[in-house]
Amino acid sequence: MQIIEKIKTNTLLSNPTEIQKICLEKLQSNPLPNLKSELWRLSNKSKFLKFLDFSLNGSCTNFEFPYQNNSQNIIRLIIGENSQININGENYSINQLNNEELIAYIKQNVSSFDQNENWSDLLNLCLSFEQNILGLRIKGKKIPPLEILSHATHNSINAKTLILIIEKNCNLDLLQINLGTENSSLSQSTYFCLEANSSVNHGMVAYGENKSNLLNSLNVIQKQNSEYNLGSLHFKFNYARFEIRIKQSLGNAKTNIKGMQITKNDEQIATYTKIEFNGPNGFLDQINKSLADDKSHAIFEGSIIVPKIAQKTDASQLSRNLLLSNHAQIDTKPQLEIIADDVKCKHGATISQLNEEELFYMRSRGLTLAEASKLQLGSFFKEIISFIPVPKGRWDLLNKLLKQD
């Protein structure tokens, strides 16, 4: 809670930047979200307060990527490493946004933020120091895959902000990695603006260590004819919350989301998504998978909002959940809010355990129970992992997940 106390008494920062000032002002009178509101009611209160119980750390420790870069063909960036980024290739360019552009963009976003709904973003911007805000403008085609990493440091709360403006007709593959370390809190906010006709394959992989916490927020604005594909994976966090807000600002855009969260021990991982269609002919295909074991708690709340203007929207949302222990809990709430009449919207949700008949089939062919369960889990995971773009191979995610068992 020390962070909240400091926000209240306005002693958090000795020399706040313009952005920090604006966000602090929004939070000052009411520094906590309404924990009884729909968006927060399932959050474990003590875990959430633990998240805030670290001292703020803005300095950048040197960080080694967890694996070697043996390909020249990947561009790697670590948020917080202070170097001017200007990469110009044959058909593309990646440039860091200058300070004015950055401030203008953030200000524009913040102006529409609601204290409760965008609390994670407001907190992030309060805590994020200048060097921890990375803004990029990306143009062109045949861009080498990008890897962007955020990481936390021991015994502290860290805030990292990423802003990406994807110019018209640009295609990009991006893997974003959020790493927690022991006893740490990481607040990560990401802003995407996809201009017309652009397409992004976005991978979001987040995993922690013992007692690491994560507040991960993703805001995407899609202009017409853009395509946004997101594959996300969250695991090994004591407390993690992933908020996705996607707005198809003029409709006519395509969104595919495949997300997964895995909870063990007494972890709590939650995914909240809000997809808004602000124009006609939008498309959404979303699947979210949760797996809860031991005494853990997995949460998914997804809402799809189709106003009157969004005729001919085609949206589907599926929540598939595996509950593997008697002490674990799964909550899911796929939600539709529709006003337009000429739309196709559907959602579905299932909660079950591993399929017994399938297990029996495999065992009758000589597999042990452990092998058979592993095979079944593998197929459950694979649908999501195969959706995470290019550099995924190196992370060997599937093995990492299965080895956990």
Next chain:
Amino acid sequence: MKDVVKEPYKYGFVTDIETEKISKGLNEDIIRLISSKKEEPEYLLNFRLNAFKKWQQMKEPNWAELGYDEINYQDIIYYSAPKQKEKISSLDQVDPKLLETFDKLGIPLTEQKKLTNVAVDAVFDSVSIATTFREELAEHGVIFCSISEAVKNHSDLIEKYLGSVVPATDNYFAALNSAVFSDGSFVYIPKGVTCPMDLSSYFRINSGDSGQFERTLIIAEESSSVSYLEGCTAPMFDTNTLHAAVVELIALDDASIKYSTVQNWYAGNEEGIGGIFNFVTKRGKCLGNRSKISWSQVETGSAITWKYPSCLLLGEESIGEFYSVALTNNLQQADTGTKMIHIGPKTKSTIVSKGISAGKSKNSYRGLVKMGTKAIGAKNYSQCDSMLIGDQASANTFPYITSQQQNSEIEHEASTCRISEDQLFYLQSRGIEFEEAVSMMVSGFCRDVFNQLPMEFAAEADKLLALKLEGSVG
């Protein structure tokens, strides 16, 4: 299309009958007055006062997707009854005007209409007017009477079960009802008895400034079964009338209760003026093993509907069902759904909900499915479909799903559609008129639910929907 003559709300007449009303407002004295008028025993008065105390501390819920003007609870008459000199023993003594009213509503109250074989309890404003077929039911040991009579004659049952499913402090409107409830129906089916006929109660709000707060209690003993029907209408007033009812069902071992509602309260006019505010708490407790409670409802009326008929599945292998059609038109708002709380092992529940929104209305499904830690082998299947007619109406779906038991299965699906041009064209090209084609398709959309209704209700419901939608497509 818009020119099609709209049939007005045909139950909108007011019966001019002398009524006994108490003064407006709500306080302890009023509650004592209601209680004394009904000559209630001490425990019931305490039950009321206790509920009232709790109610004063509670806040009106605002989480539902409903918008309405604040209700002034002090501007409501909490007791209104047609003046009658003495207790009636036969229908001949009932005021003919009252009988006429129920005749107009098509309710078979008089014994000549015996052929329909439905026993009816008619509730007019705050008081139960008449209950038919009593003797025949009594032969089988079935008790079917008004709550006030039950309080006098079957006090032990009332004391034991009243408030055992919906506690007085359950929610804001249940607390209000517990404090001021005036009448309602009481049903007791003894062990091993299958109720020989459908039971039915008919609720009628007649005066514009009195609220209606009825309470229904149905107890099905071991291995018994009963089917209960409920119908509601009200006259047209340009003020909003409050209706806050509580229904409690209790099913013991192997018992089954089927509760069907056709709710057609006055919905207000096209500009949304007037209409009933319908805040109802309905809950069934499957206490016994292999017991079953089935809710089916057709909700077409009321300006505001706030209603979640629920099942507490405690007994092993008990079953809960919920079949619902909710139709909203013009400026009606409905936030309705169900709760299936699985507590016992091998419990099963099925939810089928069909929402139709037309005009500028708002129709939300809100449902909770919860598997408790002991619900081993429990299963739930839910299906919620919405149909949108016109681009001004909204349809929302809020399913809350929680599971704490790995050996349970939950399946939920929802879809949204509209009446497709292709289908309309097909029907029209075969000589079926536009309006009829629409009504055929709506009826097809609701078929799964109508199949669950008792026959005479199903036919009525079909007609009701067609009537309500007239002129809204085009």
